[in-house]
Every structure is written in C-alpha cells, then in structure tokens.
Amino acid sequence: MNLTEAKQQFISSWGAFGTHWGINKTMAQIHALLMVSPDPLTQDDVMEQLTISRGNVNMNIRDLIDWGLVDRMIIPGERKEYFTAEKDIWKVATQIVKERKKRELDPLLKLLAQLENIEGDKKDKAIKQFTDTIAGIKKFGSQADKMLDLMIKADANWFLGSLIKIFK
Amino acid sequence: MNLTEAKQQFISSWGAFGTHWGINKTMAQIHALLMVSPDPLTQDDVMEQLTISRGNVNMNIRDLIDWGLVDRMIIPGERKEYFTAEKDIWKVATQIVKERKKRELDPLLKLLAQLENIEGDKKDKAIKQFTDTIAGIKKFGSQADKMLDLMIKADANWFLGSLIKIFK
C-alpha cells in the first residue's frame, strides 16, 4: 500500500470511529488529516484534501481548537492561517478525557448526588431500588473520576507502565 | 424531591448522557427506566412511561438485548414478555466495554496493523510522520486493549481497589 491510500484509509476509518463516540465524521477526519500531515495546513488545504466546503472546515476546526486538539499557527510573512494537530496520542487521549470529564461526567455526578436523597419510606421497594441503583452509579462514577484525574496528571510511561506491571 | 420526579430526572439525564456516546436517546432512556424499576416491565409499560410508540420500544429493547444490557423474562402464567436490566453498574460497565472493544477497538487495531508497513522511503518526511503517528496510536490502543481485557475479567472490588491503592 502506498502513502496516499494509507492516509485515505486512516482518515476514513478515524472518521467512522469518531461517529461511535459522539463526534461528527468530518471533525474526526480533519483531526486525522492534521495528525498525519508533517506540516501545518491551511483551511484551503483541508477543503481540497477532504473535498468539503469552506464553512464546514472552518466550523469543525474551531471545534477542534475548543477541544484543545488543534492549534492555530501564524507563519511570519504568510497571510493565511495554518493549523496543526497534537501528534502524541497520549496527549490527545488525556486532552479528550479532560474535556469529556468536564462536559459529561462531572455534571452527571452532580445530578446523582441530588437524586440520592429523595423523600419517602426507605423500606419501600421502588424507593430502595432507585436509591441503590443511583448510589451504585455514583460510587462507580466517583472512582472513575478519580482515576481519570490521575491519568490526566500522569505521564504516559508512568501511567501505562504501572498498569501493565500491576496487572501482568 | 419525590421518587417520580427523581426517576424522571434520572431517565432524562441518562438519555442525554447516552447521546454523547453514540447511543440514541430513547435506548438510553429505556435502559435507565429498567435500571430503576424494581420489577420487570412489559413493552406496554415502557410505551406508557416514556410515551413512545410500540415499534420504537420493540426495536430499542432488541438492541439493548444485543448489547447484553437487558434480559427477556418469561413469567409463568403470563402471556406478555417482561424485561429487566442488569442493575449492578460494574457489570453494566464491563458489558459495555466488552461490546465496544469488539465492535470498535479491535477493528481499528487490525486496520492500524495493516497501515504500519507502507511502501516508500522511510526517510521521507511525510512517510515518517504517517508511520510514527500510526505506530503511536497502535501502541496506545494495544495497551488500552490489554487493560480493558483485564477489567472485563476482573471483579469490581479487586480492579478498582487495586487502581486506587496504586495511585493514591
């Protein structure tokens, strides 16, 4: 397989992968393209390589910047803006974990805390089932939260190394 | 807050949570409803409680069964089918991890293995950037894969306990 085909496959597959994770296909594809591009690209480069419209590129790059996965670069003497993606996958992963934790897990845990104390007879079957389930999810979520915080702070080698050593 | 309000909030919030993870809202809501219901429910119960159509309930329950998150129950003497959800959140989490690994991570790793050896001069900047990125993702993915396998096999207390102890 040559480079062009391989790139194409990777971009398309990363896009499909993204859709299973609540990320739109184009955003994931732009991310993939920037990850395998040795040099920064302009909006026009992305438009051309993925054959998508200017507005689409612009909006999705903005989102990627919000996610902290893409950086805007100014090249002295050049009028256009350039964009690069973080290429160290550990950094990409921790950045995604950080953002999703903030956007999804933290609010969920906050809600669960509120739902834990409801009015009524604790002996009642329906109330017991509800509070037990909520408490279980909250406990699990809090532990996951702690672990993810550690991951975010940790260094790749240390974190993965520790896990492998422990679980081998 | 009373039980009815709390249930409502949980169902709606679990549904919203699901949509960030590539799961459709209704499927996540049915799952939530079954998790907090002390007794098994019929399709009609679900239709009524979530005010959605019969076809919708049927299709989504089928998906939940495919995911291994809901079980069909036959109650002797009853004509209708009943459904229950696993309520132990650790089991829910490992089941989801197991399925997503199979459906998403495993195929991705397989593709990356193919993309690792491409034709051309390894010194070429574009080729180097591509192979390095792919290799990085593959290595990270493989380690995650191993860890998730361990999680699937492990017991909740042991797994989370070990992690907490190690990283505390």
Add this chain to the structure above:
DNA sequence: TTTTATTTTCAAAATATTTTGAAAATTCAA
C-alpha cells in the same frame, strides 16, 4: 483610506437518524 485576501457566520438545502403506526408474523389458548 481603499482595496484585496481571508475568515466567519448562518439561513437554507441536503443528508441522516429516529419515530410512528399499521400490517404481517408469531405465539399461545381454546
């Protein structure tokens, strides 16, 4: 300032996904 290049916005169009509901299929009891 005026002109030109570039980026951003956003309403409308295109596409994709979800939901409905009635018909078909299935299951079970009589």
Add this chain to the structure above:
DNA sequence: TTGAATTTTCAAAATATTTTGAAAATAAAA
C-alpha cells in the same frame, strides 16, 4: 385447527444533524 393476544417489521413521516455557499465581517496590504 381457529382466533385472539402479542411481537416484529418496515415504509413513510417527523426530527435532527450536517453541509453548503454566498454575504458579512475582519485583517492586512497598497
């Protein structure tokens, strides 16, 4: 068997999301 209850299917409708492209805004050069 037959018939009633229940489940399943799936085309069409409703909704939601994504994409386009041209106009407006912004930034840099002349």
